[in-house]
Amino acid sequence: MASDLFEAPDYYLVDELLTEEHKLVRQSTRDWVKKEVSPVIEEYAQKAEFPKHMIKGLADIGAFGPYIPEEYGGAGLDQISYGLMMQEIERGDSGIRSTCSVQSSLVMYPIYAYGNEAQRKKYLPKLASGEYVGCFGLTEPNYGSNPGGMITNYKEDGDHIILNGAKMWISNAPFADIAVVWAKNEEGRIHGVIVERGMEGFTTPETHNKWSLRASATGELVFEDVRVPKENILPNKSGLGAPLGCLDSARYGIAWGALGAAMDCYDTALRYAKERVQFDKPIAAYQLQQKKLAEMITEITKGQLLVWRLGQLKNEGRATTAQISMAKRNSVEIALKIAREARQVLGGMGITGDYSIMRHMMNLESVVTYEGTHDIHLLITGLDITGHSAFK
Amino acid sequence: MKVLVCISHVPDTTSKINFTNNNTEFDKNGVQFVINPYDEFGLTRAVWLKEKQGASVTVLNVGTAETEPTLRKALAIGADEAIRVDAEPTDAFFVAQQIAAVAKEGEYDLIIAGRESIDYNGGQVGGMVAALLKWPFINACVGMEIEGDKASFTREIDGGKEKLSAPLPFVIGGQKGLVEESDLRIPNMRGIMQARKKPLAVKEAVDAEAKTKVGDFAKPEPKGAVTMVDADNMEELVKLLHEKAKVI
Ligand SMILES: Cc1cc2nc3c(=O)[nH]c(=O)nc-3n(C[C@H](O)[C@H](O)[C@H](O)COP(=O)(O)OP(=O)(O)OC[C@H]3O[C@@H](n4cnc5c(N)ncnc54)[C@H](O)[C@@H]3O)c2cc1C
Ligand SMILES: Cc1cc2nc3c(=O)[nH]c(=O)nc-3n(C[C@H](O)[C@H](O)[C@H](O)COP(=O)(O)OP(=O)(O)OC[C@H]3O[C@@H](n4cnc5c(N)ncnc54)[C@H](O)[C@@H]3O)c2cc1C
Numbered sequence: 284m285a286s287d288l289f290e291a292p293d294y295y296l297v298d299e300l301l302t303e304e305h306k307l308v309r310q311s312t313r314d315w316v317k318k319e320v321s322p323v324i325e326e327y328a329q330k331a332e333f334p335k336h337m338i339k340g341l342a343d344i345g346a347f348g349p350y351i352p353e354e355y356g357g358a359g360l361d362q363i364s365y366g367l368m369m370q371e372i373e374r375g376d377s378g379i380r381s382t383c384s385v386q387s388s389l390v391m392y393p394i395y396a397y398g399n400e401a402q403r404k405k406y407l408p409k410l411a412s413g414e415y416v417g418c419f420g421l422t423e424p425n426y427g428s429n430p431g432g433m434i435t436n437y438k439e440d441g442d443h444i445i446l447n448g449a450k451m452w453i454s455n456a457p458f459a460d461i462a463v464v465w466a467k468n469e470e471g472r473i474h475g476v477i478v479e480r481g482m483e484g485f486t487t488p489e490t491h492n493k494w495s496l497r498a499s500a501t502g503e504l505v506f507e508d509v510r511v512p513k514e515n516i517l518p519n520k521s522g523l524g525a526p527l528g529c530l531d532s533a534r535y536g537i538a539w540g541a542l543g544a545a546m547d548c549y550d551t552a553l554r555y556a557k558e559r560v561q562f563d564k565p566i567a568a569y570q571l572q573q574k575k576l577a578e579m580i581t582e583i584t585k586g587q588l589l590v591w592r593l594g595q596l597k598n599e600g601r602a603t604t605a606q607i608s609m610a611k612r613n614s615v616e617i618a619l620k621i622a623r624e625a626r627q628v629l630g631g632m633g634i635t636g637d638y639s640i641m642r643h644m645m646n647l648e649s650v651v652t653y654e655g656t657h658d659i660h661l662l663i664t665g666l667d668i669t670g671h672s673a674f675k
Numbered sequence: 676m677k678v679l680v681c682i683s684h685v686p687d688t689t690s691k692i693n694f695t696n697n698n699t700e701f702d703k704n705g706v707q708f709v710i711n712p713y714d715e716f717g718l719t720r721a722v723w724l725k726e727k728q729g730a731s732v733t734v735l736n737v738g739t740a741e742t743e744p745t746l747r748k749a750l751a752i753g754a755d756e757a758i759r760v761d762a763e764p765t766d767a768f769f770v771a772q773q774i775a776a777v778a779k780e781g782e783y784d785l786i787i788a789g790r791e792s793i794d795y796n797g798g799q800v801g802g803m804v805a806a807l808l809k810w811p812f813i814n815a816c817v818g819m820e821i822e823g824d825k826a827s828f829t830r831e832i833d834g835g836k837e838k839l840s841a842p843l844p845f846v847i848g849g850q851k852g853l854v855e856e857s858d859l860r861i862p863n864m865r866g867i868m869q870a871r872k873k874p875l876a877v878k879e880a881v882d883a884e885a886k887t888k889v890g891d892f893a894k895p896e897p898k899g900a901v902t903m904v905d906a907d908n909m910e911e912l913v914k915l916l917h918e919k920a921k922v923i
Contacts, residue, residue, distance in 0.1 A: 303744040304867060307751060311862045318861070345864025358864030368864075 287321035289313075289374065289550050294584045300591055301363070308364040312371035315344045320375035324498055325636045328376070331493065333500040335458065337379060342413030346372060346383045348391040355395065355403055356411030363594035366539035373540030374547045376639075377646035378499030380540045385454045386410060388533035390417030390463050393475050397517040397525055402477065406461065418459035420450035420504045421526050427452075428659050429674075431523045435466040435506065437476065444516070446476065446509040452653070456502030457489040463517075464504060465526045475517035475525055484509040495649040497642075531607050534654045535597060538610035541650055542586045544643040545618035549579040551638055552625035559630075566628070575624045582617040589613060605667035612660035619647045676730040676821070678721045679783040681774055681800065682749055683711035683792035684742040698891040701794075710745055713789030717849035719858055720819065721787055722753035728821065731755050733781065737764045737773045743875065750870035751862035757873070762880035767795075771803030772883035778808060783844065785826070790815050790848040801848035811841040817852025 291313075298306065319340050327334045341347060350365045351357025365387070373380035391410050394402055409415040426432040435448025446466060456462070462478045462485075478485055484507040489500060520528070553576055556567035566572045593610045596602040622644035626633035634641055651657050659674075666672045686692070686706045693702040710718065724730035734749040736742045737760040746757040760773045778786055788801035798814075805812030813819075817836070818829030826845060830837040831852065862870075902919075904912045916923045 303747060304871065307744065307748055307862060307867055308864065311751075311864075311867065314861045343863055344861065345867075349864050353865070353868065358868050360864055360868060364864070 287317045288554065289317070289321075289547060292546055292549060292580055292583055293587075294580050295588065297584075297587045297591060301367075305363055305367055308360065309367040309371055312344065312346070312368045313374070315340065316371055316375040320372075320379060324376045324379070325639070325642065327498040328378070328642050329497070329636060331491075331497040333378070333382070333458070333498060338382075338413045338416060341372075341379070341383060342411065347386045347413060348395075348407070348411045349387065351387070351391050351395055351407060351411065356408035357391070361594075362535070362597040363591065365536060366590055366594050369536040369540040370543035370546075372543070373537075374543035376498055377540065377544060377643065377650050378496045380536075380543075381454050381496060381499045381649075382416075384533045384536050384540070385419055386417055388536055389419030389529045390461070392532050393419075393463050393517060393525070393529050394477070396528065397475055397520040399518050401514070402517070406477070415460040416455055416458060417461045417463060418453050418455040418504070419526075419529065420453050420456075420462050420464040422450060422452045424449065424451045428656060430465070430526065431473075433465065433467060433473070435464065436468070437466050437474075437511070438469055439513075440510070442513050443510045444476070444513060446478065446506045446511055448506050450504040452490070452501060453487075453504050454496075454499055454501055454653075456487045456504055457500045459487065462487075462504055463529075464506070472521050473523055473525065474521045476511055477515040477517070478504075478506070478509060478511055479515075482509050482511060493649075495645045495647075497645070527604070530654055531602075531604055534607050534611040535593065535602070537650060537654055538593065538607065538614045539590050541611075541614035541618040541647065542583065542590060544647060544650075545579070545583055545586070545614070545621045548618070548622045548625035548640050548643055549576070549583060551640055552576060552579070552628040555629050555632070555638075572628055575628055579621045579624065582621065586614050586617055603667075605663055608655065608660040608663040611654065612657055612664075615647060615651045616657065619644065619651055622647055676724065676728060676785075677781065677783045678724055678730050678732045679774075679778055679781065679786045680714065680718050680721045680732060680734045680749070680754065681786065681788040681804075682714045682718065682734050682736045682745060683789060683794065683800075684708050684736055684738055684745040685711045685792060685794040688712070688793065692894065694892045694894070698893065699889065701892070708742070708745060710749060711789050711792050711794075713791060713793070713848075713850050714787075715859055716851050716853045717787035717789060717847070718749055718752060718754065719860060720849065720853040722860070723854065724821070725753065725755070733758060733783070735760070735774060735777055737762055737770045737880070739763060746875055747870050748862060750873045750875070751866040752860050753866065755873065757875040758878055759875065760878050760880050766885040766887045767797045767799035768803055768887070769883050769885040771800050771807060773880055774800065774804045775807035776881040777878065778804065785821070785844055786810075786846040787849050788846060790850040798848070801846050805846040808844075808846070811845040812848070813839065813841065813845065814848035816847040816849050819847060819849075819853060 345358045348357035349360045353359045394406050421430050423433050437444040437446045460480050464476050464478050486505045487502050489502045556572050557565050559566045626640045662673050687709045690706045695702045721732045725732050732754040733756050734754040735758045764770045791798035802812050813828045815831045817831050820827050824843045827840045
């Protein structure tokens, strides 16, 4: 891929709303992405391979659990810092950001928020340091948007439980050391269970032939009479609200992350349009291209203000699920539109791996579906403002 | 071992350089500032001294409050404490006097400055500090090892290297080679959090006078457009060189 010349847009001087520390977090993450991700990511995406060596670098920079307290190996940063990190990492690639989202918000967060002290001490430092990689099993073959219907379940057997069922579309599954699995107990109530690789009856077949998130590994989690010690059940929250709480945290990160992908597409298209000459003028001088570029920067700017405000609310513990849904949905939608338009600005060059745009575009097709589909987030807003659920 | 690292706060190398006020002042508008690259090599070497030889590392800048993010970054990379001498750094001698005052007070064992600051490219501060303190000065330093109260150095000289030694305390003007580019550290999140709690002391400047005064700045002429001449068209080329470029 061509060298990474990325310059971040800041049309409304949103930087002035950030602290010096936020800017240092962002710059450090950006420097890391330029050094470690940009030079190799295209190759891994083309090969459909997760760049496993990045786990250590991501851990070293602090991308695993940045907002988890320091005593558990996190950095104890605020939510805006977390958002900025996700923005920069997804600017590099949505697949790498997905790995961070899963590790931080879907594995470390539930262990931190719903686990007991022994579980926190046992798992969190190893997850922060990258010694362990985790995955999050909620979706099942027949229960995607409607996870409450899940079939995966367990029965008690002395100080163990016997886990049965299967999860599908699970990021990091093929190489994860542990899985936070959501399963129903004998009364049908959903609980989180930590399943470790190596437990008998637990397998993680990989999902192949993806056109999207190719630099991220996706797989299944299959449980056939897996005996899990009872001490691996997360004790402090149960019911569908527990996994949904994790999703709030991950979706918040995606709201920032997708903007990063959008910024990369815009920045690439703007630079290309100024340089590419057709009919004796740079194509940036033609109205049709200006319309595309002007609309891109408008949407990015609106998105930046939205996620910044959401970050403030999250720092104060006031961000609602519905507010997070709105931001996730908006960011991904504009990122997808921007990727498609930006690709056209590059003409034929836009379809090659010399530029990041097509990879972002394909990645975003997963991002618009996982962590609540585009439609489902709209229904969440609809329910929130009307009081009527249109899900069923 | 107490190490003082002098950090100059400079425009990022990709910045677009402009001047204001009749070309007498640098236009900071929209410019991003970074740790002077030569100083970053020195800082990294100092952090190694901390990690491998138990040194304590203080970073120092002579500048106004706007340089504090640069010092925070140095703390996030691994320095233990920071000092900012609160003054507009008007010239190299002024800056050197401030650094020398801090060095005397803090009883440092060595001072790592950069070979030059990439903003005004004076290449003077390190040498002046050494002179004010009557300490040895090793400029263009590409290697430094310390054992007890002695140090050995490698310097880059025209077409080769020079090896020398000196007792502590001393001043170096460092550059790449002290550590390599791949050794430079990007601050990580834990470092950034720790930097929050590390001391950043603001000191008043000592009385000192600048010895130089800037008239104005001028940018190089922009590069002209390239005219392509067909390889077979000698006549056209000669004509252009003669009439347009006026070089023959
Ligand atoms: C690359 C990738 C990685 C993933 N990683 C994980 C992971 O790590 N962990 C995990 O648990 N899951 C993961 N997922 C799963 C993801 O969360 C689901 O794909 C998503 O929730 C949608 O479920 P589904 O695919 O079953 O689609 P469905 O729920 O079958 O939806 C199909 C379509 O129907 C629409 N629809 C559904 N219900 C309604 C309704 N009531 N009204 C109107 N329209 C409706 C949807 O919007 C969608 O357009 C991942 C998915 C992908 C693609
Ligand atoms: C007209 C003019 C206006 C200036 N205005 C400003 C201003 O507004 N704000 C500003 O920040 N600078 C300003 N400077 C730059 C400031 O004067 C320089 O830091 C100082 O003059 C040293 O420059 P130099 O090129 O001689 O440094 P060099 O001698 O090339 O620097 C060598 C090394 O000395 C150390 N060093 C240099 N400067 C400092 C410093 N300030 N603090 C700590 N260590 C240092 C570094 O380790 C550096 O690698 C101005 C300079 C001029 C000429």
